[in-house]
Amino acid sequence: xxxxxxSSRYLVKRTGExxxxxxxxxxxxxxxxxxxxxxxxxLRLIYFSYDVKMKEKGDIPEGYSVSRxxxxxxxxxxxxxxxxxxxxxxxxxxxxxxxGNTIYFGEGSWLTVV
Amino acid sequence: GQNIDQPTEMTATEGAIxxxxxxxxxxxxxxLFWYQQHAGEAPTFLSYNVLDGLEEKGRFSSFLSRSKxxxxxxxxxxxxxxxxxxxxxxxxxxxxxxxxxxxxxSLIVHP
Numbered sequence: 606x607x608x609x610x611x612s613s614r615y616l617v618k619r620t621g622e623x624x625x626x627x628x629x630x631x632x633x634x635x636x637x638x639x640x641x642x643x644x645x646x647x648l649r650l651i652y653f654s655y656d657v658k659m660k661e662k663g664d665i666p667e668g669y670s671v672s673r674x675x676x677x678x679x680x681x682x683x684x685x686x687x688x689x690x691x692x693x694x695x696x697x698x699x700x701x702x703x704x705g706n707t708i709y710f711g712e713g714s715w716l717t718v719v
Numbered sequence: 720g721q722n723i724d725q726p727t728e729m730t731a732t733e734g735a736i737x738x739x740x741x742x743x744x745x746x747x748x749x750x751l752f753w754y755q756q757h758a759g760e761a762p763t764f765l766s767y768n769v770l771d772g773l774e775e776k777g778r779f780s781s782f783l784s785r786s787k788x789x790x791x792x793x794x795x796x797x798x799x800x801x802x803x804x805x806x807x808x809x810x811x812x813x814x815x816x817x818x819x820x821x822x823x824x825s826l827i828v829h830p
Contacts, residue, residue, distance in 0.1 A: 648762075706750075
């Protein structure tokens with residue numbers, strides 16, 4: 606079974622803090638993603654990566670950056686957290702040719718910025 | 720661009736059958752996914768359709784009509800634990816591996 610692990614399940618951070626959300630997958634998938642999910646807005650893509658050290662902006666990249674130094678790990682960084690970044694963050698991975706690029710999600714990280 | 724439409728909320732009775740519809744408009748098409756998401760949890764994969772027709776997997780079936788840009792998820796013998804949000808997601812063509820998600824349909828199953 607594919608396992609996508611997010612290091613923190615619940616976080617509370619102060620406005621202006623730097624926040625790191627870590628994600629690791631154990632299936633050697635090429636593609637990794639960061640989404641945020643908000644009530645009424647659904648899943649929105651922040652950033653994605655199709656290879657080590659490669660990254661592409663999604664639909665809502667503003668206020669975020671990412672890092673992919675190793676194939677299995679994809680980090681989301683909030684340089685200066687703001688209250689409007691309070692949300693549930695979902696990491697995911699997929700691989701070309703594996704069930705039509707089916708995306709497998711981690712358990713989610715609930716971030717509250719106060 | 721892409722557009723995915725699905726109803727916001729549906730209710731059904733335990734033991735009944737419910738059909739959740741999804742329509743999509745994409746630049747090309749490379750498959751459609753259904754995911755289940757319980758409150759406070761991550762989405763879990765249910766099905767993937769790329770060819771027209773019905774695919775059955777236990778109590779859950781998924782249907783696709785590419786010509787109509789339409790899919791549905793059919794849930795039979797509903798159980799209380801089926802209360803969840805159901806997400807439809809379409810893959811663009813051209814080798815894209817990034818699905819666009821609908822906003823989800825919240826299904827409430829009553830006793």
